[in-house]
Structures are given as C-alpha cells and as structure tokens.
Amino acid sequence: MKIAVFGRKAKIADLDFVKTFFSVLKEEGIDFRIYQDYYEQYVELNYGDLGFQTFTENSGFEPDLLITIGGDGTLLNSIFLTKNGTIPVLGINTGRLGFLTSVSREEVHSAIIALKEKIYVIDSRSLLTIRSKEEVFGNWNYALNECTVLKSESTSMITVQTYIDGEFLNSYWGDGLIISTPTGSTGYSLSCGGPIIAPNSKTIILTPIAPHNLSIRPLVLNDDKVITLKVEGRADHFLCTMDARSVTVPFDTEINLHKASFNLRMVRLKNYSFYKTIRGKLMWGIDKRNEK
Numbered sequence: 001m002k003i004a005v006f007g008r009k010a011k012i013a014d015l016d017f018v019k020t021f022f023s024v025l026k027e028e029g030i031d032f033r034i035y036q037d038y039y040e041q042y043v044e045l046n047y048g049d050l051g052f053q054t055f056t057e058n059s060g061f062e063p064d065l066l067i068t069i070g071g072d073g074t075l076l077n078s079i080f081l082t083k084n085g086t087i088p089v090l091g092i093n094t095g096r097l098g099f100l101t102s103v104s105r106e107e108v109h110s111a112i113i114a115l116k117e118k119i120y121v122i123d124s125r126s127l128l129t130i131r132s133k134e135e136v137f138g139n140w141n142y143a144l145n146e147c148t149v150l151k152s153e154s155t156s157m158i159t160v161q162t163y164i165d166g167e168f169l170n171s172y173w174g175d176g177l178i179i180s181t182p183t184g185s186t187g188y189s190l191s192c193g194g195p196i197i198a199p200n201s202k203t204i205i206l207t208p209i210a211p212h213n214l215s216i217r218p219l220v221l222n223d224d225k226v227i228t229l230k231v232e233g234r235a236d237h238f239l240c241t242m243d244a245r246s247v248t249v250p251f252d253t254e255i256n257l258h259k260a261s262f263n264l265r266m267v268r269l270k271n272y273s274f275y276k277t278i279r280g281k282l283m284w285g286i287d288k289r290n291e292k
Contacts, residue, residue, distance in 0.1 A: 001116060002064035003032040004055060004087075006078040008070055010041035014094050017105055018042065018069065021092070022052060024112050028107040035081075038069075057081055059101055065115065065267065071095020072145075072187070076243040079127075080140050081263060088122055088266035090115070092229050099186040099281060100144075102272050111240060123268050125183045126223060127260040128242075136240060136247050142260050145184030149231050149255065150176035150239040152211065152248055157212060158233035165224050174211040176239075179204060179227055179257050186278065194218045199274060204259070229255040 005023065010018075025032045036054040055061040057080065065083060066089040068075045075091040082089055091101030092108060103111045114120055128143045135141070151158045160172040180189040185197040185205055193205035195218060204225060207218040221227075231238045237248040240255065249255075279285065 002063045002065045006035045006068045008074045008077050072100040072191050073244050075100045085262040085264050088265040088267050106172035121268050123266045124263040126181050129260040132253050132257040136249055145187045145243050146178050146180040148178045148241045152237050152239045153235050156234045161230040163228040172208050174208050176209040178207040223259045227257040
C-alpha cells in the first residue's frame, strides 16, 4: 500500500503526534510520502529533518490512499490531490468539531491496521462545480461542502436572483446564499439554519444567509438541477466562495452551479457511523433523563 499524507499547517502542539503517526506507518511497512510544503513547515519549526520522502501534485507519486492531518478544512483543501476522485481520502482529526475527519488521535494505530488489512468501505460524496464567463476559480472549480455568494461590504445587503433549470425561483434579499451538498449540510449551512442531510442523499440545499424576509426558508432540491445566480447590490463586487477558497466577483457575473461529473471517494472505517457522529458532535440526548 502506498499512502500520501497531506497537511495544511504544521503546529507545535501536533509535533509529537505527527512524529508518532509517521513512525506507525514506517513500523507497519507502508510506503508513504508527505506533502512537501507540510513537511518543510515541520523542518522550519526546528523539529529537524525526519528523513522521510515527500511529494507534490506534479511529482508523479501515485498513492493508493490519501490521508489528511488536521480538521475538516484540511480535508477540503486536499481534494485537488485526489485526481478527480480516483484516490480515496481519509481524515485524521487534530482539529475541533470534525464531521469529515472521522479518525481521532487515539484511533490512529488501529486505523492504520484497518487500512493495511483493507477493513474499510468507500463512501461516494458528490461535489458541486461552478461555471461562469470569467471562470472565477480557474481549472479547479469544485467544492465538497458548499458554494456561497456573499456581500462584500458589511453595510449593505445583496439580492440574489435565483433560477432552477432556467425557471425563476426567488430573489433572496440578505447577506447571501449558500448552495450546499449533503456533505456540506453539517457546515456553514447548518450554522445558518439549514437541514442536516444524510451524506448519500442525492440533493442540493439552498440556505439563505440572514434573509430580510421571515418567510424565506432553506430549500432542498434534487442534485440533477442547474442553479443560476445573478447578484445585485450597491457595491461593485460580491464575494463568491467554494469551500475554503474565495474570490471577489463583479456584479455582472452570472454564476451557474450543478453537480460535478465525478464524486469524491471517502474512506469509512467499519466502526464509523454518520448518525453516531452527529449525535455525539451535536450532543443530542445530553439530558439527565437519558442517564441510566
């Protein structure tokens, strides 16, 4: 088994854990390489050169699996390394809440054994892709969680004219609009009152951000729809995001969103349950009446 290890930011607090993790991979005889920028950050922290091999997106390394170290944001930032979903990804959570990064620090050794013995399943997660005349996100225009359009100034709201397969849906007056995948339903959309959607649901969620109309509510659509957005406002630009990336866009730019032609493959260990995760992360049922 060949494994690629990706991290976004090296942290002093994680040094010992990361060194232990690399040692476990080595002990288990796994051929692994570390994303070069991440590895060099640890070297610069005066931790010393650990003597491991590195890779970049253009180095030609062809792993069987990608492992990320960090939080959900780190996993989202790693998607460009999956070669359009052909390389499955597993997240180790050294962050905080972590809905996507399912393996805790304490579970790392047992997780590596499970990977080595192929005791896991692969879940397929849909992505969103964006199209516009200016191609605002370049060649990598995909999002696992969500795409949002947001006001760029704090003093005035925007209007998001929204169309579904060419048919007018609504004018959203407010701070913006979130277009989310089922995976992203536990992210920004959840914070704005959107529903929690099971990851394998074939849906797209539209969640308004601070709407200036109390009758506006989140909307769930089939994921075969094309969503067109025309944004208006008093400023010159609005903000458009795809997961952790953001750009400022002129108001005359029309945004088209739809499901991507490929899915992300996420590794799920046999002891992982989506329902157990949301119950624990959101502390459902924390009530003395449930104590036995």
